[in-house]
Amino acid sequence: MNKKQENKAFCIAPWTHTFISPQSERRLCCASREEFQFARQYLDSNFQSNNFTQSHYEPVTLEEYWNGDFIKSIRKKMLKGEVPDECSVCHEKELTLSTYQDYFTNDLFPHLIEEAIQNTKEDGSTTLMPRSFDYRFDNTCNFSCRMCGDQLSSRWEKEKINHNLWNLKDDPWLEPELNHKIKDFQSNVVKAEFNRALMNNQIEEIYWVGGEPLLWDIHWKSMSYLVSSGNADNTIIRYNTNLSKIHYDGMNLFDDLLIHFKKVILLVSIDGSGEIGEYIRTGLNWKKWKGYLQEAKQCSLKNKNIELALDITLTLPGLFSLKEMILLANELEIPIYPKLVYAFDPTIILSPLSLPRDLLNNLLNELIKFNILHLSDYTKGMLELLIDIKQRKTHEEKYPNDFQSGREQGKKKLLQIESIRKDSFTLESILSANPQILNWWRSI
Ligand code: SF4
Known part of the structure; x- marks a missing residue:
């Protein structure tokens, strides 16, 4: 059996980590590309498929999943050195340059590799239990960011x-009766699984991401339990949060909770500054958010185990306030962890790759120059991504037959949402800072 060092296909996640979506879809991790059973997610391998019906809502418990046929086959493949198709996001660096596979296997659980190999039978079943949880209990969120959607945001759902x-x-999961069933399963089964693991001291890492985890009671209650039971010292916490709420029931997120943990990776989502940020992330109050970010920074200065970062999803409008974001990262000494908005088809007009090649390169060149002039440890990740985007195919290059109709469809959808939200500051307002790009937009 290959050791990890020689086996690039191996990832420790299927032995240690468990994920469930707000619609009860279980996955190896949030980055794996699998076939959806019931509620399609943008990363799914059968995303385009129409071959499903409501009757497919057959959620499974963690116990049924953990040594079920699917995950056993993945473990077997990985141990044989075969890269599962499901893992293309990591192996082809589709979203970020640093991969989730490396995070789990090299950073979080390198000490478990031998144990995982030794405790896996020929059929792929293992005696190891999940110790890292990414449980998205529901889609409660007070934002409706434009590149997000109803599955991960209740505000989008309502709209x-x-x-x-x-x-x-x-969207079969929006049908009221089924929606109710999902909520029941998530509340009665999924929360119970998580609480059981918590009480059994089985959890070594929690990834809080939603919806918006800071709006969940279960977040505050379990974090408070970990602190009061003395287990915070042994637990690593990760967040993807919009940082819109930092108080709950007399508790302050930073001073009462986070300072007690073994390690905290606090990824604060933000995709643009000021008005542009508020346009991209509907619900954001830039001024209030910046105040909370400064509090988070103060907390991280008091406790070196708190790693704070700006989680920027790079979009077309976001490029227009990227210089401000670079300056902010340098001013507050907070690194940027950037990723490119995922463009799974040419309708994703918010992707920078929707621009024609010459306009994209001109814009990127200007930003690369600015980034180099303000280069620091905090902004070097952004520079790498900007350079990398130049190597990627634009929609026009990747989808030569469909890009035209795709972008028309994407624009129509975007304008419809702007009209529903009664936006006075629009994508057109943002693009007007660059006359050539504005002309391109108007020509669609
Ligand atoms: S290789 Fe990547 S996609 Fe596959 S299980 Fe590991 S972290 Fe998830």
């Missing part, structure tokens, strides 16, 4: 329902 923007075929 879609109120404006009749959904249909049973594409």
